[in-house]
Amino acid sequence: MIAGTIPESLSQLEKLTHLDLSCNKLQGPIPASFGTFKNLNVMWLGSNELNGSLPISFGQLSELVVLDVSRNHLIGILSEEHFSNHLEKLTFLDLSGNKLQGPIPASFGTFKKLREMWLGSNELNGSLPVSFGQLSELVFFLDLSNASISGFIPKWFWNISFNLSYLKLSHNQLQGQLPNSLKFSTKGVYLLDFSYNKFSGPIPLSIGESMLDLNYLFLSKNQLTGTIPDSIGHITSLQQENLLVKHFIKHIRGLPFAPAKWCGHPPCTTHAPKN
Secondary structure, eight states: EEEEOOOOOGGOOOTOOOOEESSEEEEEEEOOGGGGOOOEEEEEESEEEEEEEEGGGGOOTOOOOEEEESSSSSEOOOOOOTTOOOOOTTOEOOOOOSEEEOOOOOOGGOTTTTOEEEESEEEEESSSGGGGGOOOOOSSSOOOOOOOOOOOOOOOHHHHTTTTTTTESSSSSEEEEESSSSOOOOOOOOOEEESSSSEEEEEOTTTTTTTTTOEEEEOSSSSSSSSGGEEEEEEETSSSEEOOTTTTTOOOOOOOOOOOOOOOTTTTTTTTTTO
16 A cells, blocks of 8 residues: 655646545645646545645646545535536545535536535535535435535425435434435436434335335434335335334344445446546
């Protein structure tokens, strides 16, 4: 593994298109000069020991398609300047596993080509920005778990989430009812995690009618009431169900779930080309 700090001299590689320094023991701040990579398409810096704040200069990386700075020790407030309109080509964004703060910038809604976004395990606050409703290409993974966000889930959010294969909202302070017609696209949803929030009301009666490919469903530690819908029995692909709701516990199969260990995200994140 590579150790030490990232040298400023790397920014002299003006023709660089791919930078992969992930899964090492790099320390110190990310050089602000990295924002001068005019041709950079992919930047993998995840799974290191980097600290400091995210450089404002990243907002100038107009050719960037993939940005991964996850599982480091980054701090500071996410600002509109970090993610300006210049990042129009971004399809994969992973900021998870840091200590980034502040509300989610409204400029995230300008990433019209974004297909996968990981913001979980940070110290963000506030509610979901209205601009998220413009993310029509967000069709694979959205992770907002353990991100310190709160408030009611707006109706427009379900319009974009119905296109997703993976949706993680757990360990926040989110409120409101799950929509009566909880339907997802024909390509199927693989994982839904709404656990450890403040969702209330009944579990949607039709929850099992349009999610036949669902493998993991987590609704525990909410304020849900009522009964478990019969339609859940139609989801024959389920590997684990955790339906702990207020006043009662129901584990239908309770199969063990032991995720494999890897550096980076599961192999299923195929939308981010790593060369």
